[in-house]
Amino acid sequence: MHFIPEIITNILLFIVLYFEVFILLTYLETREKRNLPPTLLPKQLPSVSIIVPVWNEEATILKTIFSLLKLNYPKDKLSIFIVDDGSLDNTWKVLQRFSRNSQIKLLKKENGGKHTALNYALEFIESDLVGCLDADSFVHPEALKKIVAHFENDKELFAVTPSIKVHNPKKIIELMQRVEYQWAVLLRNILSYMNALYVTPGPFTIFKRNVFKMLGNYKHAYLTEDMEMAMRMQNSGLRIGNAPDAFVYTVTPQTIRTLYKQRLRWTYGFLRNVIDYKHLFFNRQYGHLGMLVLPTASISLVSTVYLVVNTISSWTKSLFTSISQIQTVGFHFAWPQFDFFYFDTSIIFFLGAVTFIGTFALVIFARKLSENKITLSLDLVYFFVLYAFISPVWITKAIFNVAFARKTKWR
């Protein structure tokens, strides 16, 4: 009776495991490259413009701007464009203190969404490179130089992504995300070696100005314009790189509710963009991205939901059995007796164990890359336990919304 679910579970586990092995192999392959000393900096630094789209962000905007002003980069080569996208609070007033700063240009427009703010600023920009920084993020002083070095190193790069860290994590939910972001640092780096990045993160991805001239400006793209831009670049064969040592700090959701909304938006956006760019799937022309990364990323969403629904249903079943038992004969506590006979030795158990060990190893490597040290702390537990329970909720909802064409909101 449980034959078919078992086969489906095994196939899904095979795919997940295949991807994990591929990622681990790539990690080992590229280890030497990753350990290379920082590249020498070019004498002629390119001009860079950073766009900061702002909407009702009077509380954090100053910190963001100050972090940009503290960037170790020649002042005459770095311009900051702050676009007030029709804020309703005091943001515009707060921004006025920079009105006489030669590096900063203040722009104001009617509210139209993040992508319109970015596009509005792009009209004024003619520098060699251009990037964006969300008003809830802060850059490390060396971040820009490190990114620029990558452009100099590899002339074929059209965009370089940074490494994003969680700003000042304290709550459990932030600590959980810290591990997730560390994991993303490694994954982004490995994917860059595979030329398979499908997101150019909003916080501080730097593009060649040409990209927007060649491919057009940002699109609404289901509120995930940074994902759509990356897919559009991949679609046109423009390479995206990664600077793992260029750090950006971002404020992450601090409640389950806001995290849920953010992730729902991301997952929904991913699914819709993937549908729009479905011709990339299993298309050899798009390399690892088309053959492996996008298909696995999509399947892993489905399999997460499937595995969790399966687990929950089996737990519910045992819960009902226990309830029925208590109703019938009352509650009697007995210490479970250990007998190897009752130890789970199913195929799924062994594969699950291997997959978990692989994931754990990757997370540890990720910590090494993003923090430069290996630490074992409680946040790992939060990540592995909590994330496994809450992520299926937004994934399920996102799949549901895509299937029934519902729109997601920003906030």
Added chain:
Amino acid sequence: MEWKKYAYTFVITAVIFATAIFLNNYFSQKKLNEVKNIESRIAIDILASETQFSLLSELPCREIGSSVLSQELATLGDKLSYTEENRGADDEEVLSLKKYYSLLEIKDFLLMQKIKERCGTTAATTSPAIIYFYSNIKDCPDCEKEGFVLTRLREEYPELRVYSFDYDLGLSALQTLIAIYDVKNQTPALLINGRVYYGFTSIEDLKKIIPEFKILDKQKALLQSSPKATSTSN
């Protein structure tokens, strides 16, 4: 495209998978062997008891007691139902182990009847026996509940011997037992002291039906009131 890498990855993943399948088979076989071992130990126990019984008809009833009756039947039953859950009820190995288990249960039951006949009101009489018929094929929501009741009773009275049978198991000896006691195809059914009770029977009802429980309760109360006395019930 690096096709080689895709191929290597496939090979590595396949090896991991094959290892998982191998480990699963290895441990399944080990578990089956364990069940088989328990079965053969019980078979030897029963055969030994029977032989002892026929050889020494003069054997004092006190010595026969419940000690000759294999204590492992309950463990075997638990392990077998776990195996059945994992491998599926129609698994060949499971079926054959289940048939053998049922045969052992019948033999154990018969042996106990014989002891009862000969020794009457000694230790063996205080070993109450319940024959329990359940069904896996038919929808039997009460079977699970009856199972809880019997497990609980067995925890409370380790002397209780529960013989559980799958009513639909194609085993001639079992069908004969069903025919002798005229057990209808209505599960759960309990056969206690020659009488069949159909439908869910609660712990309280069973305690009323089986008088031996009262004797056991009295024995326990006696033991508790004289803490120095050592247990003789096993």
